Amino acid sequence: MTSHTSVAPPPSLDFTINAEDIERINQEIMDEDLLVNDAIASLKPEEQTYENIVVPLVKIENSLSGKISLLASLSQISPDAAVRDASVAAEKKYEDFSIDQGMRHDLYTVIQGYIDRTDLDSLDHEDARMLQKTARGFRRSGLHLPEDQRKELTELRKRLSEVCIEYMQNWSREDSTIKFTKDELEGMDDDFIGGLKTEEEDGVTKYILTMKYPVLKLCKNENTRKAHLTAFESRSRENIVLLEEALNLRRKCAKILGYESHAAYVLEVKMAKDVNLVNKFLEDLKVKLHSAGIKEIETMKELKKKEKEARGEAFDGTFNSWDTSYYERILLESEYSVDQEEIKKYFSLETTIAKMLDIYEKVLGLKFVKVPSSKAVVWHPDVQLYECWDNAEDKHFSGYMYLDLFPRDSKYPHAACFPLHPSYLDTNGERVPPIAAMVANFTKPTQTKPSLLKHEEVVTLFHELGHVMHHLCSRTKYARFHGTSVEGDFVEAPSQMLENWCYDTESLKILSSHFETGKPISDEMIDRIIKAKNVNAAVMNLRQLFFGIFDMTIHTSEDENLDSTKVYNDLRKEISLVDAPKGSCGQAAFGHLMGGYDAGYYGYMWSKVFSSDMFFSKFEKNPLSGETGYAYRKSILEKGSSIDGMDMLKDFLGREPSSDAFMREDIGINL
Template sequence: MTSLPTPPQAPMVWNHTPDSIKSYTEQLINEARALDDKIASLSETATIESVIKPYADLENKQAGLINQLSFYQHVSADKELRDASNESEEKFNAYSIEAGLREDVFKSIHKVYVDTKDSQDLDAETKRFIQKVNKQYERNGLAFPLETREKIKELKQQLSTLAIKFSKNLGEETEFILFTKEQLKGVPEDILSQFEEVKTDDGEIKLKMTFKYPDIFPVLKFASNPDTRKIAFSGDQNKVPENSEILVKAVKLRAELAQLLGYNNFSEYILEERMAKTPEIVNNFLADLRVKLKPLGDKELFKLKELKKADLKARGLPTENTDYYVWDQRYYHTKMLETEYKVDEMKIAEYFPMSNTISKMLEIYETIFNLKFVEIIKEDKLYNTWHEEVKQFAVWKLDNQEDPEFVGYIYFDLHPRKGKYGHAANFGLSPGYTDIFTGARVYPSTSLVCNFTRDKKDKPSLLKHDEVVTFFHELGHGIHDLLGKTKYSRFSGTSVSWDFVEMPSQFLEYFTWCEDQLKSLSQHYQTGKPLPDELIQSLIKSKNVNGAMFNLRQLHFGLFDMSLHTSKDGNVDIDSLWNDLREKVALVKNGDVKTKGYGSFGHMMGGYASGYYGYMWSQVFAADIFYSKFKGNPLNVKSGLEYRDKILSRGGSREEMDNLRDLLGRDPNSDAFLTELGISS
């Protein structure tokens, strides 16, 4: 292969100020309004050339900058920039709602739709584009009188404001709990050493546990004092108290919006455009899964209770109370892995120093998808990011060794800091597309935003295995973003049905449980040796330990979501639903603790309303693909390229079910998914 050339497209520039964000926001909205005015004037003469091409062109060209301006709120270290980014997103959302209710624009769009819907001359993606844009306006209620449309606009704007405020509250959250070292007994010293020491008013030294992942999860997993775990769990669940009221209000507004638009409930409105199509199909799917999971869940719970009883007895504590609480789950699951499966999470982490693991991880993606990641170092003139810790890569496709094809840019923002998004996620920054008028390719950019520990003076950042799984998952979204190769930005990469978007990431998680891949990914930070075979075997055997309990927890979230959004008026006793439903479905007790954990359940305000079921729905497809195409040989390049080209590259430009049939040679089924969980179909 010849050396890789300079990328044909420069990376995004990250030099915005609060003032420039405001200026660009106004400029982009003015450009969009001007085009809408022009399109509106063409209702009698509208054609693809005069309406659809300019509409698509502006959407393509504005998408990246709009995403970028809104992205700063999640990652910038500058609060003023984060606030400006929040305000920018509010303005974009408000204008989007206003524009989506313009009847005069819809008339022109609809004329082209009617004129072309039976055309044999249009390519399939352009026809799909026109159909989706037309449907978008129809679903905004443009068939209703002006008074109704104004109410729809008002409700949508209220919901947009609430969603942004909810996200901002989570991003700015700085709450913590102070524990004595004795209260944190059992938590590894490596973890405790990263907790800030605080002197209380009475002179006592305590350790500060925040609710960021690197702090809260180890406490819930390792703190032997049940009261400590209870306090940590309750504090985490009840953080950002104002968000609980935001969700309550949003659920009522969504129900009102659905009724105005002529739907029985918000779920019916949302699912119309998803793979599942109806609430009945989703509820049947979840109910069927619950029936199949519960017997195995009961068996797992019995073993966990026995483990808890033995643990309490060994420590000389009372064993009369046989209840198994929600704050017990991570602790006794971890203990079971250690005692019965010899899985020592902290020991295994020594084999996954972050820098090396990421390099090896990229090699796997490079192999199965025929890619090359080239890190752009700070000395390189192409290097440009929003924070000094961010890593930047140019990505190439090597199908033709002599003529490599540029794919796009990916960024890794991996460590926690004040004001930064607190979980793990992929953010699509700039979509890929083909320029409507020149035919030139415009390449995508995407970012992984995570919260892993930093390197220490005497030890590199070490990833626990579940963090390796998380990284694989989020990188799956990033690769989907990069490999989408569609004409239109609205179909690029992860722009697929919301109940399919998790599938590529869930599929790639399987690689973190394969013997050969664990061997190649691991390298002890001191000795350089890979994970020993016995540790690998123990880890693999542990994969689905308490898997029914885990999936029943997911079912709790999915059923909670569907219960909220199938209500006709949104008047739901949300506290009872959250707490009582968990006891019924997830099999764990709440004790005397009632929480408002839904106030930090970001999915409910971040696009997953009536969509959380999608995590389990898409797992069915992920399992089917892995078992059918990769289980015998995970690094099967032929299968990898076929999957790349039939699933990832097509993005949302075709129906997902058609892509699945094309890849599998048949309709997908749930056999592999049930086999994976240890349940016979």
């Protein structure tokens, strides 16, 4: 640490927190918030000043937002069932409380009155923006409506909150299993099979598979792939009724507020702004990709036919959803010689993380220091803690990063960044450092072998760490504008841009190190990885389009008795060109719909357009340029949502964004 300031970093978070602590802290949060709201609501007109309204509002929001994030995150990451349950209960209680507070007319009258009388241009930029967003929030909450409609909205929103929490709880705690014999798992590697639990059935050893991730890439037995994918896409069936109730609640809320649909309500605060614009964006891509998708499926169908002949099995002429990943792997191995099992030997998790952090240090001007496990307070022994320091400007402490990378029971089942504490300026003008966690489910190391990452897992690691960097680099005055609080259809762009390093020769050389020999990956292998980047790009992007179109369809529908299973399976066949497994209900485990991406899933592809534009116009010539990286950090990452996403993009690019790079590099279509 000698190269940095001698000032010791502040304490990290205290994860000795128990269920009773959660309940107590949650109550303290609500009590503090209520005290401030009551004080502001009771102000006489002559007392309604910036100091009496804006200052306490900002102070309470800044000081409480980290505690709220932490308590909510524990339901997804804590290994203690009592803590998880207390976190869910606290989240429900706090959601109800904040809905009630957000609908207080006395508070609205005072704050809106002050905003109406104030020349916002005379205020500091973030002050003015905070008040503008507050006024917009009041209108979107319906505080301008008559009392009976406000009451109805409050009740609808409380029920919606309950439904969403219950759906997400079912989804993250899903623990169904399916059993196969060793023969039925033909093609799965011994490491995988050796890590499975077993039980005896009629003298036969059965291997128990969970639904954490499907095993579709390697298993040669089509019936096994079919059975596993059908079970995987039929999980959390109890969520169907919750999703359909949520759709009706969202529709009712939007109508009361005067919006045509829930999607129209959501898009008002996104970059896209307009339902028709999003639908056109999705439809245009669907048309452009359709014929390429059919060709890709025909190519894989030929592979299936040949393989069936070689195995002495009958080929029935079909290509199914459980075939896509399997034959895509065979295509990559046979046509492009991309063998993920060979590639992963060059990416042991510990080494890859260390090298990845080296790249982030170089490009973004940061310095990471691992906290010894004996000194790190974490929620599980597998979790690692890092200090982040600024290496480009003032050498000060920039924040904390936690890594929770291996699967365990009742843990969040995918990969994500959890913002545990935002950054902001406190009342003394001192920066409160941010804290974020990356949560994933990579293969655990064994006694004889480290955790080895497939290339796609290296991409996931880069992507999610990109969200963490957004948090660590953000420098805003207010917590509400910190880090990834940007518009929902821009939030993925910074992380998606960083994925491009995983297809850059120099970066892959730096990242790779064979777990036995220490040698970097060969130029020949890198060349194959880069050439294979757009293999099945149409099929893959059609799948993403299907999710986006399904999301927009159900959130613009007027049908109160919508059959979400029928809509999901019909659209899946039409757009992704492959049928869903018979009797399945994929929407019951589509967590994005209830976890904050409702009417927003299109944002993954929308933001990909911008991420490609940023990388290929600024970084392509020298991806490891500290100068370009620093400009990116200043223009995009530091600003959080204190500036509109489009304005940040234009500032960084020096022009209006374009979709040319996306179509050429990510879809493989030259316009």
